[in-house]
Amino acid sequence: MTDTIDWVVLDIEGTIMPTSGVHxxxxxxxxxxxxxxxxxxxxxxxxxxxxxxxxxxxxxxxxxxxxxxxxxxxxxxxxxxxxxxxxxxxxxxxxxxxxxGDLVSEYFPDVVPRLRAWHAAGVPMAIFSSGSVAGQIASFSSTTEGDLTGLFRHHFDTVNAGPKREAASYAAIAEGLGGPAPERILFLSDVPAELDAAAAAGWRTIGLARPGEPYADADFGAHRVVASLEDVEVSRA
Missing domain, CATH: 1.10.720 (Transcription Termination Factor Rho, Rna-binding Domain; Chain A, Domain 1)
Structure with missing residues (x-):
């Protein structure tokens, strides 16, 4: 299934980076x-x-x-x-x-190839994480795959967007992205409550249930669930 969208918004911890990389x-x-x-x-x-x-x-x-x-x-x-x-x-x-150089970020093996492919195809991407925007940008600047900051057009955190489990935060992000139709934004996260909030704001959602991660066996309800970004197909109209 290919999602035709205007934006992909990604969580970090448990979604593109192992939880152990943070905790x-x-x-x-x-x-x-x-x-x-x-x-x-x-x-x-x-x-x-x-x-x-x-x-x-x-x-x-x-x-x-x-x-x-x-x-x-x-x-x-x-x-x-x-x-x-x-x-x-x-x-x-x-x-x-x-x-x-004390810190170097490492992501799940499927992540960087997929993000680079989406970027090359002209799919705009943004990050929404509880970690500060400054921390997000720093983490993408020094990785095992080089500097990845150029892959993302926007960064959001709990300061400039709001709590990750509240629908209003996703409405604020949509406005920050230029006001695309909510159903044209796809949110990827490993946390069902975050996906619920995004869906309440009208966004499309996909849950990441990665083996060995804290939410691997969680109940994702009606959200589509995958184990890897390789299982996510996106395109722009």
């Missing part, structure tokens, strides 16, 4: 660097804003020090909470890690 590699890289990063960049507006949000969300007093803030962040990471200030700080740290 093990990236999380382990960021965890010991959060405190030093906060202390070294206190005057950076992004860092100062993130710290203020952390204090507010966690109910910490203004006098709370870096150790208390980092304890909250580690707890959020352990719970895989998609907290915006955490994602902001992680993204900044990962950006430095990719730029220095």
């Amino acid at each position: 093990v590699v990236l999380y382990d890289y960021a965890r010991p660097r959060l405190g030093p990063w906060i202390d070294a960049n206190r005057t950076d507006p992004l860092v100062a804003g993130a710290v203020a949000e952390i204090r507010a969300e966690a109910g910490l007093p203004e006098s709370a020090g870096t150790d208390e803030i980092v304890a909250v962040l580690h707890g959020w990471m352990d719970a895989d909470r998609k907290a915006t200030p955490l994602k902001t700080l992680q993204g900044l740290i990962w950006q430095r890690g990719y730029a220095s």
Whole structure:
């Protein structure tokens, strides 16, 4: 089955990159660097804003020090909470890690050939991930397959779009893509609740049930399900 669409929007974790690439590699890289990063960049507006949000969300007093803030962040990471200030700080740290060569992204074997083929065929692609836009761009800039940033025209996160499990976020993304008809946008994700939200906004959806991934055996309901991007055919009219 070939989907004739105007845009393909992709999730990252569990969809094009193994979950372990985020929860093990990236999380382990960021965890010991959060405190030093906060202390070294206190005057950076992004860092100062993130710290203020952390204090507010966690109910910490203004006098709370870096150790208390980092304890909250580690707890959020352990719970895989998609907290915006955490994602902001992680993204900044990962950006430095990719730029220095400490980090190199690796995707599922079917992903890069398929994305390059769609790009060559003129299919526009965008990313919607809970990771910050800065972190997304950094991760695509340093990969085992080279710099892939040129494959994507837009990047969306929970700051410029909204929560991934709310239909309003997908409506906001559609507007950011230039206002195509919702049914002309195809969303690919491994998380059924995200697919539900996209479908509620009128988008087409395909679930990725990859063996060994957390949602491999999930109930995807009415969403079409594949195990690889090789099973997804798209074209533009």
